[in-house]
Amino acid sequence: MVENRPLANLVSHLILITGVAIVAFPVYLALVASSSDPTTIANGQLGLIPEGHLFENYWKVLFQGTERSTKQPMIVPLFNSLVMALIISIGKIAISLISAFAIIYFRFPFRHTAFWVIFLTLMLPVEVRIYPTYKIVADLGMLDTYAGLTIPLIASATATLLFRQFFMTVPDELLEASKIDGAGPWMFFKDTLLPLSMTSIAAMFVIQFIYGWNQYLWPLLITTRDDMQTIVIGIQKMLYVTDALTEWQLAMATTILAMLPPVVVVVAMQKLFVRGLTETEK
Amino acid sequence: MEKRSYFAGKLLPYALLMPQLLVTIVFFYVPAGQAVYQSFLLQDAFGMSTQFVWLENYQLLLSDPGYYQAMTVTAVFSVAVTTLSLSAALLLAVQADKSLRGAGIYKTLLIWPYAVAPVVAGVLWLFMFQPSLGMVAGGLRRMGVDWNPYLNSGDALTLVVLAAAWKEVSYNFLFFLAGLQAIPKSLIEAAAIDGARPTRRFWTIIFPLLSPTAFYLLTVNIVYVFFDTFGIIHAVTHGGPAGATTTLVYKVFNDGRAGGDLGGSAAQSVILMAIVIALTAVQFRFIERKVNY
Numbered sequence: 350m351v352e353n354r355p356l357a358n359l360v361s362h363l364i365l366i367t368g369v370a371i372v373a374f375p376v377y378l379a380l381v382a383s384s385s386d387p388t389t390i391a392n393g394q395l396g397l398i399p400e401g402h403l404f405e406n407y408w409k410v411l412f413q414g415t416e417r418s419t420k421q422p423m424i425v426p427l428f429n430s431l432v433m434a435l436i437i438s439i440g441k442i443a444i445s446l447i448s449a450f451a452i453i454y455f456r457f458p459f460r461h462t463a464f465w466v467i468f469l470t471l472m473l474p475v476e477v478r479i480y481p482t483y484k485i486v487a488d489l490g491m492l493d494t495y496a497g498l499t500i501p502l503i504a505s506a507t508a509t510l511l512f513r514q515f516f517m518t519v520p521d522e523l524l525e526a527s528k529i530d531g532a533g534p535w536m537f538f539k540d541t542l543l544p545l546s547m548t549s550i551a552a553m554f555v556i557q558f559i560y561g562w563n564q565y566l567w568p569l570l571i572t573t574r575d576d577m578q579t580i581v582i583g584i585q586k587m588l589y590v591t592d593a594l595t596e597w598q599l600a601m602a603t604t605i606l607a608m609l610p611p612v613v614v615v616v617a618m619q620k621l622f623v624r625g626l627t628e629t630e631k
Numbered sequence: 632m633e634k635r636s637y638f639a640g641k642l643l644p645y646a647l648l649m650p651q652l653l654v655t656i657v658f659f660y661v662p663a664g665q666a667v668y669q670s671f672l673l674q675d676a677f678g679m680s681t682q683f684v685w686l687e688n689y690q691l692l693l694s695d696p697g698y699y700q701a702m703t704v705t706a707v708f709s710v711a712v713t714t715l716s717l718s719a720a721l722l723l724a725v726q727a728d729k730s731l732r733g734a735g736i737y738k739t740l741l742i743w744p745y746a747v748a749p750v751v752a753g754v755l756w757l758f759m760f761q762p763s764l765g766m767v768a769g770g771l772r773r774m775g776v777d778w779n780p781y782l783n784s785g786d787a788l789t790l791v792v793l794a795a796a797w798k799e800v801s802y803n804f805l806f807f808l809a810g811l812q813a814i815p816k817s818l819i820e821a822a823a824i825d826g827a828r829p830t831r832r833f834w835t836i837i838f839p840l841l842s843p844t845a846f847y848l849l850t851v852n853i854v855y856v857f858f859d860t861f862g863i864i865h866a867v868t869h870g871g872p873a874g875a876t877t878t879l880v881y882k883v884f885n886d887g888r889a890g891g892d893l894g895g896s897a898a899q900s901v902i903l904m905a906i907v908i909a910l911t912a913v914q915f916r917f918i919e920r921k922v923n924y
Contacts, residue, residue, distance in 0.1 A: 354829075357829065358729065358731060361726040361729055361731055362726075362731065364722060364723065364726045365723060365726050365727060365731075365737045365741075368719070368722075368723045368737075368741060368800075369737065369740045369741060371797075372740070372741060372743075372744055372797070372800065372801075373740070375752075375755035375756060375758070375759060375797070376755065378755075378758065378759060378766060379755055379758060382758065390764055391764060392764070393763065393764045393765075393766075393769050395764070395766060444650045444651045444654070445651065447647040447648075447650070447651075448647065448648050448650075448651040448652075450647060451643075451644040451645075451647035451648045452644075452648075453634060454634065454637050454638055455637055455638055455640055455643065455644035455647075456637055457641065457644045457645065460644075463648050463652060466652060466655055466656075466660075467651055467652070467655055470655050470659045471911055472904070472907050472908045472911050473659050473660075473663050473904065473907070474858055474907060476857075476858045476861065476880045476883070476884075476903065477663070477666070477883075477900050477901075477903045477904040477907060478659070478662040478663045478665075478666050478900060478904075479883060479884060479887060479896075479900065480666075480887045480893065480896060480897075480900075481661070481662030481663070481665035481666050481669070481897075482658055482662040484662075484665075485657065485658065485661065485662055486658075500654060500658070501654070501658035503654055504651055504654040504655045504658070504659060505651075509651065517634075521634055521635045521636055524634070524636050524637075525636055528636070533638075534638045534640060534643060537638075559745070559746050562748070563746075563747075563748035563749070565748065565749065565750050565861065565862035565865070566861050566862070566865075566884070569865070581748045581750050581751065581862070584750060584751065584754055584866070585750060585754075585865065585866045588754065588757075588866060597758065597764070600754070601758060604751055604754050604755060607748065607751055608746070608747045608748070608751050611746035611747070611748075612743050612746045612747065614746065615742065615743050615745060615746040616739060616743055619739060619742070622742075622745075623742075623805060626745075626802075626805060627805075627806070627809060
């Protein structure tokens with residue numbers, strides 16, 4: 350701080366507090382709604398103070414499901430989301446680590462081609478090839494399976510780039526020393542490279558876990574069965590009920606459940622998260 | 632760039648690359664190629680015969696007022712979300728950059744929405760603005776505003792813009808804060824000694840030095856609005872009312888699913904692909920330049 354201006358600091362605090370309040374208010378309101386009963390919400394009488402139905406609503410959403418709409422107990426989609434996020438994040442990291450290892454530590458024909466093939470997938474998000482990709486997954490019989498939910502999303506240009514970048518900074522002497530000690534590629538990878546990459550891997554995991562958890566378009570396309578849904582799709586299905594009122598208290602409980610795991614990951618691993626985000630700034 | 636020493640394996644590197652290359656080819660390149668190919672085909676209504684029609688699908692698309700509407704919606708949506716979220720994030724980041732008491736807590740409390748799925752953001756905002764039971768909608772009604780995003784296209788667009796911008800502030804905030812912290816304090820001090828007030832220092836020193844960050848964020852935000860907001864639109868408005876919130880991506884999704892117009896949907900995909908390629912290229916040119924700073 351160059352000069353000390355108490356008044357300016359006060360204004361800054363006020364701006365920040367307002368910002369935090371605007372950011373937090375929708376979630377607070379959802380929390381209040383998830384503790385309320387249906388009539389209070391339907392009459393537009395929801396206040397700002399939580400009511401007494403919190404436990405009841407979450408229990409219902411998790412283990413019984415809604416009375417109208419899908420009737421699917423949300424514990425199942427919650428589990429599907431977890432499986433999906435974990436397979437995607439771990440899978441992306443695993444295949445990107447070995448790809449980057451091959452590109453950096455070997456010499457072979459088409460090395461640069463391979464790199465570019467992976468790199469250019471950055472320009473092909475799922476949104477620009479929706480139906481052909483869907484058709485391939487359907488032809489392979491992977492609709493409504495975990496494989497179909499995850500494998501098509503598992504290629505990662507970002508992770509490959511990040512690990513490639515990191516491997517470049519690893520001193521050549523380490524490889525030479527390992528070779529003198531008689532280590533082959535696998536030994537070097539496992540005993541030298543992996544331990545050095547741990548922070549990058551953890552940072553990548555945080556980012557990719559959030560990415561996997563929050564996928565929307567893809568699960569929407571390739572899951573039809575209610576018990577294969579992910580939690581974010583579950584919310585959407587609760588909102589649109591034909592011939593009946595939306596059960597908002599349950600929908601809002603589901604919303605809270607859907608955002609809790611990724612938000613906890615970000616807050617608990619804030620340093621890794623910030624690092625992952627700024628490092629993947631491609 | 633190149634390692635001086637390496638392993639001698641001949642087949643091993645291919646085996647290591649195999650999983651990633653297989654996934655990229657089967658699920659990225661083949662479908663992308665099919666999209667391009669299909670965009671030149673016309674299929675009759677019963678799917679009995681297909682014929683190669685060169686650019687007819689593109690011509691049909693470019694003479695379709697619905698497509699221009701989707702383009703306009705996407706443009707308005709992009710401008711509104713990026714302006715709103717970038718300016719809010721910059722305002723907050725400048726405050727958080729001062730060595731205030733509790734700056735770390737503010738940071739934590741501002742970055743978590745990054746982890747919220749777009750569809751969740753959409754539902755949270757829909758709940759506040761739902762015309763019959765939303766709290767904010769109720770307030771608007773008492774103030775005499777006739778608010779109904781289900782019927783009024785301006786209201787619907789406003790709602791999705793607010794939800795999309797709300798979620799994106801955290802990402803922009805984080806990058807602006809990092810950008811601000813990278814500016815040497817000596818520059819600011821020198822200007823202060825020369826008598827420049829904080830406002831003047833901001834516009835003549837801080838803001839120009841932040842422009843690479845701002846430009847990077849601009850492209851990232853546009854990509855976000857184009858693609859990631861699909862969840863918000865699908866859950867909150869379904870592209871309506873009367874196409875008022877149908878973006879290009881939502882249109883590809885909707886036309887291909889409901890209409891079964893494969894050629895037309897593929898042509899839309901190809902145009903989107905061109906847009907992504909252009910945006911990514913711009914982003915990378917910027918990053919190369921930044922490296923040279």
